[in-house]
Amino acid sequence: MVNIIRQIFLVPKCKCCFRPADGHNLCDKCRKELAKCRIANPHLPLNKKIDFINECYASYKYESTAADVVKGAKFRNPAPFLASLLDDISIDIKQILAQNNIDMVLPVPSHKSKLYTQEYDLPTEMAKRISRYFGVQFSDCVTKVRKTEKQHNLPRDKRKANLVNAFKVNGDLTGKNILVIDDVITTGFTVSTVATELKLAGREKVYVWCYTLNIERKEN
Secondary structure, three states: OHHHHHHHHOOOEOOOOOOEOOOOOOOHHHHHHHHHOEOOOOOOOOOOOOOOOOEEEEEEEOOHHHHHHHHHHHHOOOHHHHHOHHHHHHHHHHHHHHHOOOOEEEEOOOEOOHHHHOOOOHHHHHHHHHHHHHOOEEOOOEEEOOOOOOHHHOOHHHHHHHOOOOEEEOOOOOOOEEEEEEEEEOOOHHHHHHHHHHHHOOOOEEEEEEEEEOOOOOOO
8 A cells, every 4th residue: 555655646757748757757758858859058158139138048949848848837736847957957057157157046036916826936946946056146136016918928019018117126236147047038028127127236247047948930
């Protein structure tokens, strides 16, 4: 009976398909598919210019299995994703932190209303794990003070306006090199808005790392 209970509740779940997995929270099939989404040289800056961001980095392309991994973590169960997050990205983050002299990590924040329906905020949990593992300061000095429409529900030309006056920085960040953490970046408008507020607060440099980068399709 004990073995049956252990098999049901303690066997790691695949962070993509949620079937039984190995200690890294991936089944054999999803491991192979996730590897295909890996960005080459993720420690090197992306060829994606975002206003007020010094450099942008990503570990995976937001497609197929990598997209399913993020969606599963955001809307189904974050535990498998977070349990193996550092297995996926620790080498990437270590190099990014070192080569940019990062002093602080902070998440792209969500509005407090999100926590009424969801007990966790994925970028925040990611940033906390990165902070603890690498011994770099975690900060929640950026807050989202205005509830906005979901960016993915809006056309590109409305997304920037949707974020006006949405974020606020508390505290003086003069001289800090900051790495902003997010799960998905598409247009970059959200992280750009966060970076704008950080610059006004006296930040030295702002870098961004996301787990997945969504390569935009041109809109008609």
